[in-house]
Amino acid sequence: MEKKVFAKTNGLVDIPMRYCPGCGHGVVHRMIGEVMDELKIRERTIGIAPVGCSVFADEYFNCDMIQPAHGRGPAVATGMKRVRPDCIVFSYQGDGDLASIGMAEIIHSAARSENITVVFINNAIFGMTGGQMAPTTLPGMRSTTSPFGRDPKVAGNPIRICELLSALEGPVYLARVAVNTPANVVKAKRAIKKAFQVQIDGLGFSLVEILSQCPTDWALTPLQSIKKIQDEMIPYYPLGEFKVPEETKTEDKGKVSAG
């Protein structure tokens, strides 16, 4: 008797992705696709593709998609969700998009506790434009606009988005996860699913920050990249849940813990 142990998710369009070898986007896309399937929400989900590498997400997610201006995803999500509260709306954003040009939009949509889900890819670099410094680039880390390494005296220190948003009353679910090991991938998917569930339950704003690797712009091999996440990213950006909805606090305790 054959047992099916693996299948393609219906949440993704069955075409090849353009992402670089070793990039974290593909894994995260797949997890979102699976979550849409598992929660049976694909047919009523609208996704937002950001400006950046993952602008291509509008070709990959098998749901209605929209591609707005750089950083404005949460504002667009606000408009969509208010008009179509029956739909599930998620905004997929990178660190340049969310933590730099889109800082006002993310903070205010979180403060209003818009009932949307944000998937925030933190790879500490501007990917598509060729590896410039992001607001999340680590101190000392080289980029094409910090060729001698990020100097906090000049460029400031990296911004920790989950901690920043934790100061607000609005967010209902905030978690930071990583996709550098199988164990962390499993935890990341659990967090994504929880974030979508928060929206389905109408509880308010949810965001999952995902530490992800960018071998091309980090000028590292994929293996070196996942090691960098473990050795350099996670110490600065600790994993875990920063805010959880009241009713799930006890039962889910420890499910997504520091990695």
Added chain:
Amino acid sequence: MGERTLMKGNEALAEGAVRAGCRFFSGYPITPQNEIPEYMSWRLSEVGGTFIQAESEVAAINMLFGASACGARAMTSSSGPGISLKQEGISYTASAELPIFYANVVRGGPGLGNIAPAQGDYFQATRGGGHGDYRVLVMAPNSVSEMGNLPKLCYEFADKYRMVTMVLADGLLGQMMEPIEFNFDPVDPAKLPPKDWALGNADGRPRRVVRSYDLKPGFMEKHVWKLMEKYKKVEENEVRYETAMVDDAEILIVAYGTSSRISKAALSLGRNENIRIGLLRPITLWPFPMKPLNELASRIKKILVVEMSAGQMIEDVKLAIEGKAQVFFHGRPAGGIPTGEEVLEVVKKIMGTGN
């Protein structure tokens, strides 16, 4: 249809939009248009709509991008400096072919300028305003009545051509009170034809994508030519203007909005003195009434453009008449408001009857 009531221009504009089916408004405070968001903040809740005071003009226009992509009749409003900030979203909206409506209640500029009525945003409005090749359909009311009745036309054009439409008013039109009668029955948005491109419940249909880009070589060029085809149809079909006493006119004043009201006063004063003044008032600033103006210029050899700016629409007038007449200008930028007498003096000088 409704009763004749007394309303402030900004409130008439907001009420007109709601009656035209607007169910989503996002905006940010700026004088002299604050009555619009204030009115929307309570009025939309009466009809089951949504009002959001956005964190910025940039966020406001992008909320519209989302609301409109889901099929809602949506609106934002601002004044010059805020409209500058919205240009990013307007360009994206034009490229994504989303039908939106917004209003600019113009104040004095450039910069923070002042809060006095002005017409210095003509270039910004009629040239698109943001980056890339696109057009915005611009309607210019000159009364509170038109402030209330033009939004419906704007929504109809927006839906028909899937394009950005706007009302270009000014602080005077926004702040003054006049009688108004809405010339249409309230629109029930639920009864509007379904939008076969709008995002929302897929329910078995193929997925839909709203995007403003195409990175495949040559595809964006094709897309822009498609937009241009659409705009050509707008130019052919949707020009609106009015004329007054042009039949025997020896001089033609071209003015829009508040300037056209002032020019009408000059026309009456002049006619009392047997000075044969005519008036052409563009109601759509884009598409501009090129052809009617060109025809008038074959007959009337002196044209005076009156604007509350340092001279912006005059460029369109010159383009329209192809050198057939002499063009004169009287303008008062950044809050200067000409009077009828002032305009008449200019006319007299041009006609050689003044001192």
